[in-house]
Amino acid sequence: MIGIIGGTGPQGRGLAYRLARAGVDVLIGSRDPERGMAAAEEVRRLVGDDVSVQGAGNADLPGRADMLLVTVPYEGLASTLRPLAEQVGDMIVMSAVNKLSFAGGPQALPVEAGSSAEEVARLLPAARVTTAFNNVSATHLRNAEHVFDEDVLVCGDDDDAVKRTVEVASRVDGLRGVSCGPLRLAFTIEAMTAVVISVNATHGVTAGLRITGL
Ligand SMILES: NC(=O)c1ccc[n+]([C@@H]2O[C@H](COP(=O)([O-])OP(=O)(O)OC[C@H]3O[C@@H](n4cnc5c(N)ncnc54)[C@H](OP(=O)(O)O)[C@@H]3O)[C@@H](O)[C@H]2O)c1
Numbered sequence: 001m002i003g004i005i006g007g008t009g010p011q012g013r014g015l016a017y018r019l020a021r022a023g024v025d026v027l028i029g030s031r032d033p034e035r036g037m038a039a040a041e042e043v044r045r046l047v048g049d050d051v052s053v054q055g056a057g058n059a060d061l062p063g064r065a066d067m068l069l070v071t072v073p074y075e076g077l078a079s080t081l082r083p084l085a086e087q088v089g090d091m092i093v094m095s096a097v098n099k100l101s102f103a104g105g106p107q108a109l110p111v112e113a114g115s116s117a118e119e120v121a122r123l124l125p126a127a128r129v130t131t132a133f134n135n136v137s138a139t140h141l142r143n144a145e146h147v148f149d150e151d152v153l154v155c156g157d158d159d160d161a162v163k164r165t166v167e168v169a170s171r172v173d174g175l176r177g178v179s180c181g182p183l184r185l186a187f188t189i190e191a192m193t194a195v196v197i198s199v200n201a202t203h204g205v206t207a208g209l210r211i212t213g214l
Helices: 009-019 033-047 060-063 076-090 116-123 137-142 159-173 182-205
Strands: 002-005 028-029 054-056 065-071 092-094 130-131 150-157 174-181
Touching: 002 009, 002 060, 002 076, 002 130, 009 028, 009 033, 009 137, 033 054, 033 150, 054 060, 060 076, 065 076, 065 159, 076 116, 092 116, 092 159, 116 130, 116 182, 130 159, 130 182, 150 159, 150 182, 159 174, 174 182
Parallel strands: 002 028, 002 065, 028 054, 065 092, 092 130, 150 174
Antiparallel strands: 130 150
């Protein structure tokens, strides 16, 4: 089961929807368990009652999920993750977080830790942190008609965590997880999201990233 921390926003709901459609059990987390449960009900309505999608408070996720996925805004990372550090322990924690600004067009903002994913690793010191779904649009995730044809760039310092994140990403129809290397590449991956958003706005398309030659 994948626990999505801050899973009630567009990105968390979109990923919950796509993962549930792929048969993955999902637990949608929120600061308010009621909101998590309402989001889970929405996803079940879209996918069907035979899927396992539940809602809970963020603090319940480490005890119930096998892997975690973080989809809170960068500004919410410290208050959300610091209190969970002990419970999370050495779990695999996938980060979809990008610190972007949209003033004057999309651009990546600097992060003191190096990247949002490295900030997640700083706040959860024993966790095995990877990047996942950073460049995948919430609008596309939530649009049932959208057919994906793109890669999910996965970096991390723990080989098993990277492998398992690649497997999770590849479960979603049309997405392919690609292992890229160590966590220090996370900022480059996160920053590419600004480029993808800009390409889509410039050309009026629903493009995604694809690594060729693999
Ligand atoms: N939107 C996209 O297309 C997209 C694409 C790729 C990556 N991402 C990344 O995915 C993450 C989520 O994006 P989103 O658009 O879904 O974000 P969002 O709607 O702004 O936030 C997601 C959820 O996080 C919780 N949250 C909001 N502010 C918080 C705070 N200050 N402290 C703690 N929790 C807070 C809220 O859940 P509760 O109120 O229920 O707790 C909210 O529903 C971001 O880091 C973003 O960079 C987004």
